Amino acid sequence: MVKFEKGPPLGGPKISKAAPSKSGSTLDMASHIKVVVRVRPMCEKEKNQNNRTAVEVVDEQMLVFDPKEEDRPFFYHGVQQPNKNFLKRANKELKFVFDHVYSQDATNYDVFETTTKEMLSSLMEGYNCSVFAYGATGAGKTYTMIGSKEHPGITYLTMEHLFYSINSFEKDREFDIGVSYIEVYVKMRYKTSNQIRIVKLSMIDLAGSERASATGCIGERFKEGANINKSLLSLGNCINKLADGSAYIPYRDSKLTRLLKDSLGGNCKTIMIANVSPSSLSYEDTYNTLKYAARANKIQLSCKKNIVDGNMKLSQYVKITEELKKKEWRRLIESEENVFGVLEERLLSIMRQQRVLALRQRLRTRAFTHVADLAHRSSCEPINQTCTEDLPRHERAAEHYSKQSALLEATLMKTWTEWDTSRKTLQRLYNEALSEFPDLMDFVDKLQQKSELRHVKARDELRHKLLLIENQEINAFTEYMSEMPAMLKKLYLILKGYDRAPPSLSAEYTEIMKKAKSAKGITWDDEVKESDEDIKFISTMDIEKPSISLDYSNKDDINDAVNNIVTESDDSGDVENRDPIFTLKRKGTPVKLKNNETIIINDSIDSVDMDNQCNSAKKMKKAINSLNTENICIDANNLNSTFVLANKMEPWKKASVKVEPKSTLPVKRELIDRTNIINRGVNINDNKAKIVKPVVGRAIPFRRPVVALPRPVTGFGSSVGRGGTPTTRNIQGVFHVCVLWSCVANKLTDNQKKAVVNDRSVGFKAVRTRERVQTHPYSRPTAFNMRK
Numbered sequence: 001m002v003k004f005e006k007g008p009p010l011g012g013p014k015i016s017k018a019a020p021s022k023s024g025s026t027l028d029m030a031s032h033i034k035v036v037v038r039v040r041p042m043c044e045k046e047k048n049q050n051n052r053t054a055v056e057v058v059d060e061q062m063l064v065f066d067p068k069e070e071d072r073p074f075f076y077h078g079v080q081q082p083n084k085n086f087l088k089r090a091n092k093e094l095k096f097v098f099d100h101v102y103s104q105d106a107t108n109y110d111v112f113e114t115t116t117k118e119m120l121s122s123l124m125e126g127y128n129c130s131v132f133a134y135g136a137t138g139a140g141k142t143y144t145m146i147g148s149k150e151h152p153g154i155t156y157l158t159m160e161h162l163f164y165s166i167n168s169f170e171k172d173r174e175f176d177i178g179v180s181y182i183e184v185y186v187k188m189r190y191k192t193s194n195q196i197r198i199v200k201l202s203m204i205d206l207a208g209s210e211r212a213s214a215t216g217c218i219g220e221r222f223k224e225g226a227n228i229n230k231s232l233l234s235l236g237n238c239i240n241k242l243a244d245g246s247a248y249i250p251y252r253d254s255k256l257t258r259l260l261k262d263s264l265g266g267n268c269k270t271i272m273i274a275n276v277s278p279s280s281l282s283y284e285d286t287y288n289t290l291k292y293a294a295r296a297n298k299i300q301l302s303c304k305k306n307i308v309d310g311n312m313k314l315s316q317y318v319k320i321t322e323e324l325k326k327k328e329w330r331r332l333i334e335s336e337e338n339v340f341g342v343l344e345e346r347l348l349s350i351m352r353q354q355r356v357l358a359l360r361q362r363l364r365t366r367a368f369t370h371v372a373d374l375a376h377r378s379s380c381e382p383i384n385q386t387c388t389e390d391l392p393r394h395e396r397a398a399e400h401y402s403k404q405s406a407l408l409e410a411t412l413m414k415t416w417t418e419w420d421t422s423r424k425t426l427q428r429l430y431n432e433a434l435s436e437f438p439d440l441m442d443f444v445d446k447l448q449q450k451s452e453l454r455h456v457k458a459r460d461e462l463r464h465k466l467l468l469i470e471n472q473e474i475n476a477f478t479e480y481m482s483e484m485p486a487m488l489k490k491l492y493l494i495l496k497g498y499d500r501a502p503p504s505l506s507a508e509y510t511e512i513m514k515k516a517k518s519a520k521g522i523t524w525d526d527e528v529k530e531s532d533e534d535i536k537f538i539s540t541m542d543i544e545k546p547s548i549s550l551d552y553s554n555k556d557d558i559n560d561a562v563n564n565i566v567t568e569s570d571d572s573g574d575v576e577n578r579d580p581i582f583t584l585k586r587k588g589t590p591v592k593l594k595n596n597e598t599i600i601i602n603d604s605i606d607s608v609d610m611d612n613q614c615n616s617a618k619k620m621k622k623a624i625n626s627l628n629t630e631n632i633c634i635d636a637n638n639l640n641s642t643f644v645l646a647n648k649m650e651p652w653k654k655a656s657v658k659v660e661p662k663s664t665l666p667v668k669r670e671l672i673d674r675t676n677i678i679n680r681g682v683n684i685n686d687n688k689a690k691i692v693k694p695v696v697g698r699a700i701p702f703r704r705p706v707v708a709l710p711r712p713v714t715g716f717g718s719s720v721g722r723g724g725t726p727t728t729r730n731i732q733g734v735f736h737v738c739v740l741w742s743c744v745a746n747k748l749t750d751n752q753k754k755a756v757v758n759d760r761s762v763g764f765k766a767v768r769t770r771e772r773v774q775t776h777p778y779s780r781p782t783a784f785n786m787r788k
């Protein structure tokens with residue numbers, strides 16, 4: 001009885017059309033692997049051994065494995081036994097049906113004609129195709145696939161036919177052909193439809209499928225054989241799974257199955273050529289191969305034509321390419337813009353530093369110029385000395401600024417060069433990108449706005465910095481200037497008190513006071529402290545109504561600064577009864593130093609057109625010049641500073657004033673002996689005249705105790721309120737004293753000093769005429785006599 005191994009249905013694969021898939025491929029055919037079996041002729045060895053045939057080809061599609069042999073006559077005791085050979089095992093007589101079966105007489109060309117030649121038609125239609133030869137060693141795989149010169153294998157014949165086909169299609173298709181060792185990649189484009197079909201033809205000559213032990217190899221060869229077998233075993237597993245329709249196919253079990261993945265279960269038309277030997281020597285291998293082939297024949301394939309719409313693909317390709325190019329442009333530009341941004345910020349920072357440095361340099365130079373000018377105008381040795389001492393500091397600062405400036409300049413140039421290069425590169429990228437893709441304009445705009453923002457930010461920071469410095473400058477100047485109106489007012493009132501303030505002076509004074517509100521000044525640059533404090537603006541109220549007094553919180557500092565200032569009474573006439581330290585000074589009140597060098601005269605005196613009456617500074621200059629004293633140079637027209645007259649000057653004498661203090665007030669003490677004061681004073685000949693440095697006090701309100709004083713009150717600088725009401729005043733405690741007279745006096749002999757002091761044309765005449773100013777509501781000179 002003939003057994004049939006379950007094979008594919010006869011009559012060839014079913015072919016069915018299908019709709020195009022999403023990928024552009026066309027589901028075209030559902031088929032099984034085409035399995036053909038080739039039985040080679042017996043080789044000489046097999047013939048010589050007179051082995052029986054294990055495979056019998058029935059027809060082009062059927063073979064019988066282990067066919068029934070013709071019974072040979074069996075004789076037992078000389079008698080032929082009927083059909084019974086007990087020494088022989090029963091034949092299997094397995095009948096296999098395949099897509100094609102080739103007998104020993106079949107040539108390679110026959111195989112080609114019914115396998116790959118037919119398959120090439122599918123290949124040219126766009127199907128992937130694969131052929132692999134399977135079989136035991138020596139079964140004829142290589143002979144079938146490669147062949148010989150005389151008998152070229154199906155690979156050669158397939159290639160030959162392939163190129164022949166290509167030639168026939170050349171009019172309407174373009175072909176790109178690539179070849180690899182085991183695979184041929186035959187790509188084509190339909191010229192009319194722009195349809196592209198990319199197909200692959202795999203032609204595989206597998207290793208022998210026999211058991212490793214059967215090879216007789218040992219060592220490395222055995223291992224190699226075992227690995228080969230392992231691969232083939234994997235192939236067998238895959239084939240079984242595919243045949244069973246399993247969802248999971250273990251292609252990854254071996255390299256072989258990975259390579260054959262497409263050919264076995266993918267989008268591929270596959271032909272398996274199973275080579276077998278007819279000899280019974282290869283009985284087991286042939287049996288295994290045939291079983292293998294039979295299983296493979298059950299594998300269903302789902303083939304798709306690898307067709308893509310060339311036009312559709314092209315448009316998509318163009319779009320994708322453009323997007324990619326734009327993306328690349330953006331990446332390039334952004335990268336360069338980042339570099340440019342860093343350089344630009346650095347450049348702007350350097351430029352900002354330059355501006356700040358220039359401002360500071362300018363302020364310092366101006367401050368120094370101011371000091372130098374002061375020294376020049378005053379011709380005062382101490383001031384000159386101060387200025388001289390300041391000069392190295394200024395020079396050091398100038399050198400420092402110069403170095404910093406040079407450094408910044410060098411850094412600026414270097415950074416600018418880098419920035420400019422980056423700017424040009426960026427601009428070039430902008431231009432190129434926009435010329436290719438104008439719609440990148442928005443992107444470019446945004447980047448350019450970033451640059452503008454950087455500039456705005458830098459400008460803001462610079463403005464803030466400059467404003468901060470200038471604000472500090474203004475604050476310092478405001479503080480400085482706050483002395484001036486008080487001093488000016490004091491002097492003005494003194495003059496007015498002595499009836500030496502003509503209307504023109506009054507008008508000028510008023511004008512100057514107005515201007516003082518908007519005056520500008522300087523400060524030491526190194527006193528500017530950088531900070532982010534809130535900016536304080538000048539308030540004209542600060543100038544108009546300075547409510548500040550000397551800050552006595554640190555007596556040592558004050559002592560050092562003013563050398564125990566003793567102030568004249570300005571409202572009670574009772575100067576001697578006051579604590580010299582805690583007696584505060586009111587506007588317009590002359591100051592007496594402990595060394596008795598007392599009177600302060602402001603520089604504005606010389607500008608007053610007083611002719612010969614009250615131009616005391618000029619007259620003092622005249623008097624000094626008349627003494628022919630060397631090295632004394634007082635420019636009466638440029639007396640910028642206040643100065644102090646010498647202690648030899650007759651001290652003010654207080655008139656006898658009867659003050660009736662309230663019972664709650666301390667009893668007025670006796671007047672101090674002026675002689676004692678003079679004796680305590682500094683001997684102007686011993687060069688101990690002190691330079692009183694400018695003192696800046698903090699603004700604190702001072703409220704003078706209300707004292708009911710009888711009217712009229714005599715005494716210099718009385719501050720008794722106008723109209724007889726005691727006045728409560730805030731006191732300007734900031735004053736600026738330069739010891740000029742001391743310096744001058746040091747150059748004079750005693751007689752010369754006396755001459756100057758007693759020269760009534762040098763301004764002191766005015767104080768003698770106290771009667772004329774006693775009626776002045778603000779400054780009332782006390783009764784006095786010039787001491788001789």
Ligand SMILES: Nc1ncnc2c1ncn2[C@@H]1O[C@H](COP(=O)(O)OP(=O)(O)OP(=O)(O)O)[C@@H](O)[C@H]1O
Nearest residue numbers: 040041135136137138139140141142143144207208
């Ligand atoms: N159809 C055929 N006609 C004539 N000779 C054949 C045929 N098939 C195979 N042979 C011969 O059989 C021998 C073995 O064949 P081949 O080398 O092709 O086997 P194979 O399966 O490729 O072996 P291996 O697995 O070792 O490569 C060779 O000498 C070859 O010439």
